[in-house]
Amino acid sequence: MDSPLSGLAWLDRNKERPDSTADWLRRLAIGDIELTHEAFHSLEPWRAAAHLRELLMSCGVLPAVDKRICSLERWLIGHLADIPDPDHAQVVRRFATWEVLPRLRTSSQKKPITPAARRHAADQVKQAxxxxxxLAARDHTLGTCGQTGIDAWHTEQNEYTRNTMRAFLLWCSASKLTRPFRLPPVHIRRATPMPQPERLELIGQLLTDPDLPLRTRVAGVIVLLYAQPLSRVVRLTLDDVGHSNDQTFLRLGEPPSPVPEPLAELLHRWISSRDNMNTATNHASRWLFPGRRAGQPMHPDALAALINDIGIPTTAGRTAAIRQHVLEMPAPVVAEALGYHRVTTAKLASEAGGNWSRYAAGDHWRSPPGWTPQSNA
Structure with a gap:
């Protein structure tokens, strides 16, 4: 830390209390608390325990685990304890252990779990x-539930609940816990894009209004210009910002995307004045948007709140941006450059009436010659 005294003051605060950080460290040292992730699930207050756990992971003392998987595991202990029927608790525990958590762990090996994915996993358990x-209120069990019961339940639920429950019902069917049944197809609603003139006006406002917070301006333009979801924006690092022949680039995919000068100036100014850099939590952090938790970037929900507060609808803006890109460039090029799946951009191009359907993408997209990553500010 740049100021060790502040860290010592943090450890010294309430050190006599049994739930203080100093007490937890003492108990970890003598073996009263096991140095495992499972042991941290039961510590209260959980926010303080999560903060200490992440500090220990960032130092390499605890194995690195996606923090949102840790959060779900801690929440699951309390949820299962609150289920009054032991048979129900057993089924839910099996579903969470063999279906929900393995799927999240597999996803975390490819990319960090987003807050939305964490909430969805918890909602799946709650809906199960x-x-x-x-079923119990109607004197039924999973074993006596068939097509009639599934149809009756579907008619009483909204679309989100039906979609959230789908994984549990399919798991029950595959595990032969229910009679055979069929589920109706899933209906996916797409966000309505904002009009293109409105999107351009908002980009201009972010680039030119000095009264707006710098962090919000930079993040908002990345959303509106490059069609990036905030869950991806917060995972950007200084290594994703580079230079080639006096041109700034932002690596969102391959090739890196050029950054126009008004945004480039804001971006470099933000890098030299990033927040949350003065404590051990994110000392020498490489995150473009450092957070308040050890080794973690800013929470996408917190960044979304800042952007929404200045009147920018991130989902509608991102949708408008990606639709405009597939109208102006071949969908495969957009997919590679902005980090989208090719199937997604192809569908968007078809819906938007793009005329690049006969374009065949090659493998010649590479970083610009002389690409140099952003040095640590």
Whole structure:
């Protein structure tokens, strides 16, 4: 830390209390608390425990695990304890252990779990619990539930609940916990894009209004210009910002995307004045948007709140941006440069009426010659 005294003051605060950080460190040292992730699940207050756990992971003392998987595991202990029916609790535990958590762990090996994915996983567990309660209220169990019961449940639920419950119902069917049944197809609603003139006006406002916070301006333009979701924006690092022949580039895919000069100036100014850099939490952090938790970037929900507060609808703006890109460039090029799946951009291009359908992407997209990553500010 640049100021060790502040860290010592943090450790010294309430050190006599049994739930203080100093007490936890003492108990870890003498073996009273096991140095495992499972041991941290039961520590209260959980926010302080999560902060200490992340500090220990960033130092290499604990194995690195996606923090949102840790959060779900801690939440699951309390949720299972609150289920009054032991048979229901057993089914929900099996579903979470063999279906929900393995899927999240597999996803975390490819990219960090987003807050939305963490919430969705918890909602799947909660809806599974609610479904078992719904069956019991009608004197049914999973074993006696068939197509009639599934249809009756579907008619009472909204679209989100039906989609959230789909994984549990399919797992029950595959595990032969229910009678055979069929599920209706999933309906996916796409966000309505904002009009192109409105998007351009908002970009201009972010680039020119000095009264707006610098962090919000930079993040907002990345969303509106490059069609990036905030869950991806917060994972950008200084190594994703580079230079080639006096041109600034931002690596969102391959090739890196050129950054126009008004944004380039804001971007470099933000890099030299980033927040949350004065404590051990993110000392010498490489995150473009450092967070308040050890080794972690800013939470996408927190960044979304800042952007929404100045009147920018991030989802509608991102949708408008990606649709405009596939109209102006071949969908495969857009997919590679902006980090989208090719199938996604191809569908968007078809819906938007793009005329690049006969374009065949090659493998010649590379970083610009002389690419140099951003040095640490």
């Amino acid at each position: 619990t609610a479904f078992l309660t719904w």
